[in-house]
Amino acid sequence: MAGIVAILSIIDLFWKNRYRDEMKRMSTAGERLARYFSPQVTSARRFNLRPNKSSNGGVTVVGGGVEHCRPDYLIDRPGFPFPIVEFVAEGAGRLVMNDRWHDLIPGTLFTYGHGVAHAISCDEEHALVKYFLVLGGRGSPAYLRSLRLGIGSVVQVADPGRVRHILDDIIDFGLSDRFDREDCCLQALRYLMLKITDSVIPLPASSARAFHTYQRCRNYIETNGLTVTSLRSVAEACHVDEAYLCRLFRRFGRERPFHYLQHIRMNHAMTQLQTTDRLVKEIAEDLHFSDTANFTRAFRSWYGVPPNAIRRMNLG
Numbered sequence: 001m002a003g004i005v006a007i008l009s010i011i012d013l014f015w016k017n018r019y020r021d022e023m024k025r026m027s028t029a030g031e032r033l034a035r036y037f038s039p040q041v042t043s044a045r046r047f048n049l050r051p052n053k054s055s056n057g058g059v060t061v062v063g064g065g066v067e068h069c070r071p072d073y074l075i076d077r078p079g080f081p082f083p084i085v086e087f088v089a090e091g092a093g094r095l096v097m098n099d100r101w102h103d104l105i106p107g108t109l110f111t112y113g114h115g116v117a118h119a120i121s122c123d124e125e126h127a128l129v130k131y132f133l134v135l136g137g138r139g140s141p142a143y144l145r146s147l148r149l150g151i152g153s154v155v156q157v158a159d160p161g162r163v164r165h166i167l168d169d170i171i172d173f174g175l176s177d178r179f180d181r182e183d184c185c186l187q188a189l190r191y192l193m194l195k196i197t198d199s200v201i202p203l204p205a206s207s208a209r210a211f212h213t214y215q216r217c218r219n220y221i222e223t224n225g226l227t228v229t230s231l232r233s234v235a236e237a238c239h240v241d242e243a244y245l246c247r248l249f250r251r252f253g254r255e256r257p258f259h260y261l262q263h264i265r266m267n268h269a270m271t272q273l274q275t276t277d278r279l280v281k282e283i284a285e286d287l288h289f290s291d292t293a294n295f296t297r298a299f300r301s302w303y304g305v306p307p308n309a310i311r312r313m314n315l316g
Contacts, residue, residue: 217234
């Protein structure tokens with residue numbers, strides 16, 4: 001009996017020590033975050049989260065917020081223990097990171113973390129309004145690299161308003177009374193990063209011009225995909241060479257331009273089959289197929305089933 005009591009005492013001591021170490025670790029992390037929050041602001045909305053155990057050592061959102069900076073705002077640090085994503089929503093300022101200067105304007109996004117020296121200052125007449133997200137988890141640096149936003153990156157986003165809206169949603173989740181707010185913030189982070197990578201503008205002037213041409217061609221396909229049937233007609237309408245059009249999509253897009261054109265056309269066909277009683281022949285004519293058989297082959301190749309199968313499923 002005495003032996004069992006001794007064993008239980010040892011087990012109890014082990015768990016008490018482990019709990020104490022965990023609380024110490026979390027307290028240290030909290031202190032680091034507290035030091036991150038600058039007092040040089042006129043107003044702010046900020047949140048802190050508990051460690052997200054469901055991430056399994058991958059990516060977590062540790063905290064975040066939005067800060068309305070004072071004109072004398074100045075941060076100068078040799079690095080930060082956590083990966084940080086910052087986004088400028090309003091105002092102007094200056095960033096010095098890795099001994100390089102960057103102008104901060106609405107839409108500028110930058111990342112930093114351990115060992116990355118950085119200094120952030122405001123334009124006195126146009127104080128910054130900037131959002132930040134503090135990431136945790138061993139997989140965070142690799143996650144940012146996979147999005148081409150590795151620690152030390154500076155990019156410009158084409159649609160700052162949409163990014164700001166998602167960041168506001170993340171802050172709302174972080175301050176909410178939801179029991180799963182950590183998971184909500186993480187899912188919103190992944191969506192945010194997808195939207196950012198879709199709208200990043202390359203910083204060199206030559207790359208920016210090419211990117212705008214890519215956007216113009218992509219928008220043309222999205223808008224006119226039901227009437228154009230070939231890449232040649234897209235290239236002619238956008239005043240670019242067909243080979244150059246393909247190079248633009250390889251450089252900035254995620255799929256070939258013809259594949260994207262087919263997506264727009266087949267998506268329209270699927271929607272018509274699901275929501276109308278129109279004949280398959282009529283839908284094929286809408287998309288300028290030479291005959292119903294060619295349309296059926298294209299539809300089956302895309303979705304794996306013929307158009308009539310979709311119509312039968314809807315009737316069921």
